[in-house]
Amino acid sequence: MKKVVLFKSESEDYEQAFLKYKYSTVFVEPLQFELMRSGELADSLLREYSGLVLTSPRAVEAVAKCWDPTRFAIWNSRKVYTVGDASSHKIKLLLGLDARGVSSGNAENLANTIVRENPANSKFLFPCGNLRSETLPTILESSHISIDALTVYETKENDNLKEDLMKVNDLHRPCCMVFFSPSGCEYIHRQLQTFSNRLTELPHFAIGNSTACKIENLGIEVAGVAAKPKADSLVESIHKYFMSVQAT
Incomplete structure (x- = not known):
């Protein structure tokens, strides 16, 4: 089962939406x-x-x-x-x-x-x-x-953000990361520059256009954007991306 990092507070709705497509979720709250x-x-x-x-x-x-x-x-x-x-x-x-x-x-x-x-x-x-x-x-x-x-x-910025990112990097092998706010993007990007990790190479997805623009402004390619700011739309965007990658 592929694992997805969601940079938001824990949500049963998101967890269940991803499980329908056989993805497991790891939640990391970048903000306080x-x-x-x-x-x-x-x-x-x-x-x-x-x-x-x-x-x-x-x-x-x-x-x-x-x-x-x-x-x-x-x-x-x-x-x-x-x-x-x-x-x-x-x-x-x-x-x-x-x-x-x-x-x-x-x-x-x-x-x-x-x-x-x-x-x-x-x-x-x-x-x-x-x-x-x-x-x-x-x-x-x-x-x-x-x-x-x-x-x-x-x-x-969440006081525990760097520690949480290091745990994800060391303990999990996610297939992608999902960002939910421009400010969260900035804090996460800054912390990922402070230690060696595999996370920066993962596909980056955004919940909406303003968040996607922030990712691009940081010099990172956006793999996909949810059509609507809802769990189902987000999962569909991610699943579509990996299906297209698999087909090539």
Whole structure:
């Protein structure tokens, strides 16, 4: 059974999706997060906004930290946008709200969905991380939709990343590596330069286009990109690659 390294937190959904294609998985979390500015976020949630934009599970967790269903009942009738199943699930579980834009796939598509569904002069609250992309705010503002970005968590390199990478290199023989964020790519690439390893020669796959661009910017070829940011799409991309290699 081929083994795949997934640079993300452990996920039963991903593990099961890969098992269907007879791949085993090794999870390595390259990032760690620190929530911040809960008081300021709570105050912002009481202001007049057309809606809320939450583009990562961490942003949802930051909102959940200060969430009070009674105090913030106004959000039951306001729009909440997100991208991806993981964030959507957390919004429902932790906030009790239904999210739109789940299947948009990336920030650009999500921004276009928001523009399409809301009039000019709408105003959105955007709790986000310190490494956020400017894609979504730029598209919204160009369509005269204002967005208040509030940094509510900080992304850092996992303190154990080098040790975890060395363990994977010494104990496993993976067939490829999968990257889930531009920042994760950078931290992993930097650590792999610090010790002799076989990992750098493996095919590199990305969960989405922004992550793929980061891999390419590091001078590494991208073997494949998931058509959608979902486990099944990712496995299909990897399986298709190895089937084509096997056929040549």
